[in-house]
Amino acid sequence: MPRIIMHIDFNSYFASVEQQANPHLRGKAIAVAGKAGGDIHRSVVTTASREAKARGVKTAMATWEAKKICPELIIIPGDPQKYSEITERFLTVCHKYADAVEQFSTDEVFIDVTSGAGNYFGASILALMIRRDLKAACGSVCTVSIGIAPNKLVAKLASESVKPNGLTVVRPADVEDFVKSRPLADFCGIGRSTEKKLAELGVTSVATLRQLPRTQLINLFKSQGSWLADASHGLATDVLENDNEAPKSIGHSYTFPHDLHTIPEVKKNLLAMCDRVAWRLRGQHLVASRVSVYVRYGDFGSDGCAKLLHIPINDGLTISQNAWALLSPRLNLHRGVRLIGISVSDLKATKPPTSLFRKDRRMSRVVHALDVVQTKFGQNSWHRASTVSTKFLERTSGWHYDHLAMANKT
Numbered sequence: 440m441p442r443i444i445m446h447i448d449f450n451s452y453f454a455s456v457e458q459q460a461n462p463h464l465r466g467k468a469i470a471v472a473g474k475a476g477g478d479i480h481r482s483v484v485t486t487a488s489r490e491a492k493a494r495g496v497k498t499a500m501a502t503w504e505a506k507k508i509c510p511e512l513i514i515i516p517g518d519p520q521k522y523s524e525i526t527e528r529f530l531t532v533c534h535k536y537a538d539a540v541e542q543f544s545t546d547e548v549f550i551d552v553t554s555g556a557g558n559y560f561g562a563s564i565l566a567l568m569i570r571r572d573l574k575a576a577c578g579s580v581c582t583v584s585i586g587i588a589p590n591k592l593v594a595k596l597a598s599e600s601v602k603p604n605g606l607t608v609v610r611p612a613d614v615e616d617f618v619k620s621r622p623l624a625d626f627c628g629i630g631r632s633t634e635k636k637l638a639e640l641g642v643t644s645v646a647t648l649r650q651l652p653r654t655q656l657i658n659l660f661k662s663q664g665s666w667l668a669d670a671s672h673g674l675a676t677d678v679l680e681n682d683n684e685a686p687k688s689i690g691h692s693y694t695f696p697h698d699l700h701t702i703p704e705v706k707k708n709l710l711a712m713c714d715r716v717a718w719r720l721r722g723q724h725l726v727a728s729r730v731s732v733y734v735r736y737g738d739f740g741s742d743g744c745a746k747l748l749h750i751p752i753n754d755g756l757t758i759s760q761n762a763w764a765l766l767s768p769r770l771n772l773h774r775g776v777r778l779i780g781i782s783v784s785d786l787k788a789t790k791p792p793t794s795l796f797r798k799d800r801r802m803s804r805v806v807h808a809l810d811v812v813q814t815k816f817g818q819n820s821w822h823r824a825s826t827v828s829t830k831f832l833e834r835t836s837g838w839h840y841d842h843l844a845m846a847n848k849t
């Protein structure tokens with residue numbers, strides 16, 4: 440059965456995420472370069488915003504050079520934690536719509552929508568639904584370009600052909616013509632050295648590549664020769680590496696509006712966060728054997744540790760008890776807790792072992808019942824008595840969307 444493959448690619452990813460997180464940066468020429476604490480003026484541009492690109496700022500350009508051509512350029516240090524959170528949301532949306540998802544890079548995925556979409560019209564509708572969900576999950580500043588085609592090679596060429604915010608559909612009958620219109624450098628698989636070697640042969644376009652006999656290409660490029668001959672016609676037998684299996688870890692982190700200085704505050708927020716992690720864990724029918732906890736202090740120093748558990752777990756209270764046991768001996772409340780991150784890993788798709796104790800069995804029935812309630816009535820349908828004063832203020836846009844915006848009412 441012919442496949443329908445979709446390639447989804449964020450536009451100016453890191454820069455868009457920064458603009459989403461900080462409204463003051465929107466509409467401005469910004470570049471993400473280096474990392475916090477490093478000398479950003481001696482690093483290179485990782486991503487330029489669309490405004491900066493319009494001024495000639497390019498990826499891999501030295502920041503001093505970028506500043507020279509665009510003096511008002513605002514340089515922002517990279518924040519990997521922020522980007523990986525958005526990537527996680529991006530993948531969650533993709534998994535919702537596809538049987539097979541292959542993450543190609545931080546901001547790009549291939550998804551197989553053959554069975555879900557049925558045909559190319561269905562695939563276009565699906566693309567619009569994905570775009571809508573991404574807007575809700577990652578914010579409206581973060582846009583994606585989408586390409587739909589019979590294979591990965593052409594899907595990527597398609598998404599690359601219209602930026603930003605493009606949607607390009609290449610039906611099987613249009614593949615030959617579409618591919619002919621694309622520059623060789625845009626083909627994923629034709630690197631700088633291949634492009635140079637081809638140019639020496641007088642091949643500078645798809646049309647000229649098509650004129651070279653396959654045997655000659657194989658002589659010159661060995662195994663890549665046959666691929667080049669096929670690629671010039673948009674043919675590829677590329678396989679989608681499905682990473683639809685269980686995620687490697689599930690986590691949640693939150694920067695508090697005010698630094699926390701007391702044990703009850705930390706414990707209460709930790710439990711609320713662990714409940715969220717546990718909810719996602721159970722939603723994917725997983726149990727975890729490793730708990731990691733991370734704190735960042737008001738002075739920006741940080742600390743973290745992890746532990747392996749003998750019995751896999753999936754309930755918020757147990758995760759929180761383990762996290763607190765890890766955290767409490769090293770916690771320095773005088774420094775003020777600015778951020779807490781909690782993550783569970785070593786995930787398995789198995790049921791937690793049934794406990795021999797009646798109390799535990801009763802608890803797991805309660806947790807199951809609460810999951811049913813939460814599925815039906817939403818996130819805030821139940822609270823633990825101990826976290827009842829911890830209010831969650833849900834935001835409707837921006838990358839803070841499901842972060843716990845807490846207002847501790849006393």
Ligand SMILES: [Mg+2]
Nearest residue numbers: 448449450546
């Ligand atoms: Mg991109």
